[in-house]
Amino acid sequence: MAPLDKKIKKFLKNSIRIAPKISDKGELAELRTGLVSQYPQTRKDAIKQTIKQMTLGKDVSTLFPDVLKNIATNDIEQKKLVYLYVMNYAETHPELCILVVNTFVTDAQDPNPLIRCMAIRTMSMIRVDKILEYIETPLRKTLQDDNPYVRKTAVICVAKLFQVNKILCIELGVLEDLSYSLSDENPMVIANAIASLNEIYSLDETAVKLPELISRHVDKFLNALNECTEWARITILTALSEYQAKDTMDANNIITRVKAHLQHVNPAVVLATIKVIIKNMNYMDAGQQTELIQKKISSALVSLMSTPPELQYVALKNIRIILEKYPEILTKELRIFYIKFNDPLYVKLEKVEILIRLVDPSNLKQCTLLLNELKEYSMEFEPEFVSRCILGLSQLGIKYSNEKFIQKVLDILIELVESGQNSINDGCCIAMCNLLRHCPTNASMSKSICSLLNSWSSPVTLLQQDSAKCNYIWLMGEYPQYFSTLGDKINEFVENFTGESTLTQTSLLITVVKLHNTLEGSVLQNVLELATHETSEVDVRDMAMIYWRCLSIDDSSALVSQLCNLHAPVIDSTIDKFTPEVLEKLLGQLGTISSIYFTPMDDSMRKKLQHQNIIKGKHLDELQDLAKNELENKTNDDILLDFDSESVNTAANQTQNNNLLGDLDDLFDFGTSSSTTNGNSSTGSAAEGISQLSLGNNNSDKTSGTADSNTQDLLNLF
Amino acid sequence: MGNYFSSMFDRLWGANKELRILILGLDGAGKTTILYRLQIGEVVTTKPTIGFNVETLSYKNLKLNVWDLGGQTSIRPYWRCYYADTAAVIFVVDSTDKDRMNTASQELHLMLQEEELQDAALLVFANKQDQPGALSASEVSKELNLVELKDRSWSIVASSAIKGEGITEGLDWLIDVIKDEQL
Numbered sequence: 008m009a010p011l012d013k014k015i016k017k018f019l020k021n022s023i024r025i026a027p028k029i030s031d032k033g034e035l036a037e038l039r040t041g042l043v044s045q046y047p048q049t050r051k052d053a054i055k056q057t058i059k060q061m062t063l064g065k066d067v068s069t070l071f072p073d074v075l076k077n078i079a080t081n082d083i084e085q086k087k088l089v090y091l092y093v094m095n096y097a098e099t100h101p102e103l104c105i106l107v108v109n110t111f112v113t114d115a116q117d118p119n120p121l122i123r124c125m126a127i128r129t130m131s132m133i134r135v136d137k138i139l140e141y142i143e144t145p146l147r148k149t150l151q152d153d154n155p156y157v158r159k160t161a162v163i164c165v166a167k168l169f170q171v172n173k174i175l176c177i178e179l180g181v182l183e184d185l186s187y188s189l190s191d192e193n194p195m196v197i198a199n200a201i202a203s204l205n206e207i208y209s210l211d212e213t214a215v216k217l218p219e220l221i222s223r224h225v226d227k228f229l230n231a232l233n234e235c236t237e238w239a240r241i242t243i244l245t246a247l248s249e250y251q252a253k254d255t256m257d258a259n260n261i262i263t264r265v266k267a268h269l270q271h272v273n274p275a276v277v278l279a280t281i282k283v284i285i286k287n288m289n290y291m292d293a294g295q296q297t298e299l300i301q302k303k304i305s306s307a308l309v310s311l312m313s314t315p316p317e318l319q320y321v322a323l324k325n326i327r328i329i330l331e332k333y334p335e336i337l338t339k340e341l342r343i344f345y346i347k348f349n350d351p352l353y354v355k356l357e358k359v360e361i362l363i364r365l366v367d368p369s370n371l372k373q374c375t376l377l378l379n380e381l382k383e384y385s386m387e388f389e390p391e392f393v394s395r396c397i398l399g400l401s402q403l404g405i406k407y408s409n410e411k412f413i414q415k416v417l418d419i420l421i422e423l424v425e426s427g428q429n430s431i432n433d434g435c436c437i438a439m440c441n442l443l444r445h446c447p448t449n450a451s452m453s454k455s456i457c458s459l460l461n462s463w464s465s466p467v468t469l470l471q472q473d474s475a476k477c478n479y480i481w482l483m484g485e486y487p488q489y490f491s492t493l494g495d496k497i498n499e500f501v502e503n504f505t506g507e508s509t510l511t512q513t514s515l516l517i518t519v520v521k522l523h524n525t526l527e528g529s530v531l532q533n534v535l536e537l538a539t540h541e542t543s544e545v546d547v548r549d550m551a552m553i554y555w556r557c558l559s560i561d562d563s564s565a566l567v568s569q570l571c572n573l574h575a576p577v578i579d580s581t582i583d584k585f586t587p588e589v590l591e592k593l594l595g596q597l598g599t600i601s602s603i604y605f606t607p608m609d610d611s612m613r614k615k616l617q618h619q620n621i622i623k624g625k626h627l628d629e630l631q632d633l634a635k636n637e638l639e640n641k642t643n644d645d646i647l648l649d650f651d652s653e654s655v656n657t658a659a660n661q662t663q664n665n666n667l668l669g670d671l672d673d674l675f676d677f678g679t680s681s682s683t684t685n686g687n688s689s690t691g692s693a694a695e696g697i698s699q700l701s702l703g704n705n706n707s708d709k710t711s712g713t714a715d716s717n718t719q720d721l722l723n724l725f
Numbered sequence: 726m727g728n729y730f731s732s733m734f735d736r737l738w739g740a741n742k743e744l745r746i747l748i749l750g751l752d753g754a755g756k757t758t759i760l761y762r763l764q765i766g767e768v769v770t771t772k773p774t775i776g777f778n779v780e781t782l783s784y785k786n787l788k789l790n791v792w793d794l795g796g797q798t799s800i801r802p803y804w805r806c807y808y809a810d811t812a813a814v815i816f817v818v819d820s821t822d823k824d825r826m827n828t829a830s831q832e833l834h835l836m837l838q839e840e841e842l843q844d845a846a847l848l849v850f851a852n853k854q855d856q857p858g859a860l861s862a863s864e865v866s867k868e869l870n871l872v873e874l875k876d877r878s879w880s881i882v883a884s885s886a887i888k889g890e891g892i893t894e895g896l897d898w899l900i901d902v903i904k905d906e907q908l
């Protein structure tokens with residue numbers, strides 16, 4: 008036969024497509040016929056068709072053996088398609104996978120690196136013990152492969168294997184191979200090896216000595232940094248940020264080598280670089296530090312502000328963390344944080360946070376500029392933004408802390424209230440009270456504030472937020488002489504008692520007790536009764552009972568008058584701060600999700616997040632059970648996690664709360680029960696309640712571990 | 726319709742058709758060893774096959790598509806997935822494994838009952854003849870009850886995959902039969 012003839016024949020055979028038979032057995036049977044056809048094109052079409060059905064969510068798993076027959080081919084595209092199919096069903100139908108193992112092993116030695124990769128990647132994804140027994144040779148071979156693309160895939164597979172079967176993974180000794188990969192000549196392999204080791208380390212800290220490995224390879228990492236993709240760069244930088252420099256020289260070296268990446272276009276790279284620099288900055292002397300901070304880091308952060316809004320938001324959150332550690336950073340750059348009219352709300356809010364923190368309280372010019380900015384913002388239309396700015400005004404006043412300046416702030420606030428927009432009353436009320444809390448002795452100020460607020464005929468309906476009402480009531484208790492219709496106003500609040508939330512209820516209780524001499528006799532009785540019987544708030548009830556008891560002791564007048572004359576502490580700042588521990592942790596987690604929530608991920612939590620679901624059996628019903636258990640566990644985990652984060656959030660508050668209860672004990676010799684036997688549950692819930700309320704007061708974000716906000720101080724009075 | 730066309734093409738290009746051949750048998754019988762002995766003419770080190778091996782080889786101007794399936798108990802149920810369009814089955818028996826002759830026989834007859842294999846020719850290799858104590862081809866034939874087979878071309882050949890004896894003889898016979906029947 009002539010060769011040309013052969014070629015034509017071959018061509019015809021390869022390109023011929025047989026129309027699928029129309030059979031009454033339905034689609035699956037049709038596909039099956041196609042899959043086993045003797046014509047390659049027809050088979051390939053059938054595979055495509057099958058995968059199409061699969062992606063549409065139809066169960067085509069019964070075709071598994073037939074699809075699989077097509078894996079033996081030189082046609083890479085077809086092979087990929089089959090692998091795609093296998094990967095999909097490997098998870099749900101592991102029992103079918105015994106048909107593929109041999110193919111995986113063979114393919115892992117294929118001359119084509121793409122196929123080697125595909126084989127090893129798919130193989131490590133299948134959670135079936137039977138397969139795992141066979142993974143050793145291919146995994147070892149691919150870890151040593153000539154081709155870096157294959158190696159970088161193989162190192163990730165080690166982590167996958169570890170997740171599926173830790174013991175086997177340790178027995179095979181591939182963890183050592185993985186550690187060697189940290190010295191690979193290819194930066195991508197190094198980065199993936201780090202990622203893989205990280206994963207393993209987070210599953211079991213005893214399996215790999217990650218910190219030691221990192222410290223042994225610092226030089227290698229620094230070299231790799233310059234020649235890899237941005238994501239690899241982030242991984243390597245993150246690993247470097249976990250390394251503790253040995254001495255100043257070491258730290259210096261690291262900073263010098265990573266510095267260049269501050270100018271990278273990818274903000275994540277920039278943040279990761281900053282993280283590394285900050286970690287090593289402690290070794291520098293003050294002069295070097297300032298130079299570094301002001302020039303290098305500042306300009307990197309400034310450049311982040313010209314990214315799209317979503318990224319700006321992330322940058323702003325991170326800047327807030329950095330700013331708290333290094334307040335001098337960016338002081339010259341206040342202007343870039345001014346709000347632009349087209350900024351989205353979330354960016355605006357975050358910018359105000361930065362502005363308030365950034366402004367230098369010893370610089371009158373800057374403060375005045377910002378004051379004017381904030382004043383302008385307060386006249387905008389987005390209610391959330393406006394109330395944040397109003398609060399910002401009071402924060403700025405308190406930060407600059409100068410009577411004249413505060414007067415200016417107050418003038419703006421009064422002007423705002425008089426402009427007659429109802430939605431801002433809440434914010435203004437809180438802001439004014441905050442100012443008064445800062446300079447309680449300023450008579451003219453208290454007079455003007457009170458006379459303004461006194462003019463509101465019905466504050467109960469005018470004010471919306473719990474914290475605003477709470478402040479208003481506090482004000483009446485503090486300066487009753489300026490309220491002409493005190494009795495009426497209080498009565499109105501009392502009438503509405505059951506409809507109010509904790510802060511208002513508590514504040515009302517305290518104020519009525521404080522003023523019980525000036526008010527009609529029945530009011531006190533009324534409030535005490537409401538607070539003991541009509542509220543679901545445990546704290547309010549407890550407090551009311553203590554008061555009641557105090558008031559009913561014989562010759563309690565000294566005690567009572569002492570109680571009534573207590574004043575809330577003067578506040579120096581209404582800007583939330585992180586606790587030092589939280590701040591340190593957050594600095595180590597710049598650029599991660601923790602930096603957005605301001606909630607450092609602690610290690611125990613991280614471990615719980617890793618779900619290990621190992622499928623060992625082969626029977627479907629067994630798997631279903633597994634799935635069910637998994638679901639149940641997950642929900643349990645969720646609860647645990649919630650609880651965890653709560654305790655992180657309220658840790659700071661809790662201590663304070665304990666003190667509060669302790670004080671009460673001292674005062675009344677009420678037995679130690681309230682803080683010890685009542686113990687965790689009541690303090691816990693109290694703390695929780697208060698933390699939520701103080702969140703409401705901030706009106707914006709959850710700032711865990713930040714200093715208590717001032718509204719809460721009001722309550723700490725007693 | 727499709728069938729009509731394809732059979733027309735078959736007749737047109739008949740000589741170039743690929744023939745599907747299955748190698749079956751209990752685990753450890755020597756199937757994989759035989760497959761690679763056929764393909765590369767060498768003895769390869771094998772591991773039990775979890776799944777299958779498939780190779781295309783040219784033999785006497787014919788293209789053979791040879792499937793070697795794993796013989797472990799858990800894999801045997803899947804053999805049937807590969808029966809369609811099969812021209813011939815090579816059934817490999819470990820002639821030294823007297824204890825499992827019965828099992829081998831059962832599996833063989835069960836398989837041959839399948840509708841899809843009615844037209845397939847059968848070649849049995851009484852393998853591992855190099856081992857002392859191996860049953861002879863006729864003894865194996867008796868154990869497997871081959872005489873009972875009706876309406877089927879079959880043959881049994883004594884072989885040693887390790888030494889390479891009997892393999893080509895067996896295949897020669899098989900190809901002759903297939904050529905007659907299929908083309």
Ligand SMILES: Nc1nc2c(ncn2[C@@H]2O[C@H](COP(=O)(O)OP(=O)(O)OP(=O)(O)O)[C@@H](O)[C@H]2O)c(=O)[nH]1
Pocket residue numbers: 750751752753754755756757758759771772773774775794795796797852853854855856884885886887888
């Ligand atoms: N002495 C001898 N040993 C053989 C012969 N053929 C195969 N073997 C050995 O028998 C063992 C099993 O051979 P395989 O080819 O892997 O068996 P298999 O039938 O493919 O087994 P499964 O894949 O599990 O179904 C190997 O150690 C071979 O070296 C033979 O003719 N003589």
Ligand SMILES: [Mg+2]
Pocket residue numbers: 756757758771772773774793794795796
């Ligand atoms: Mg085998």
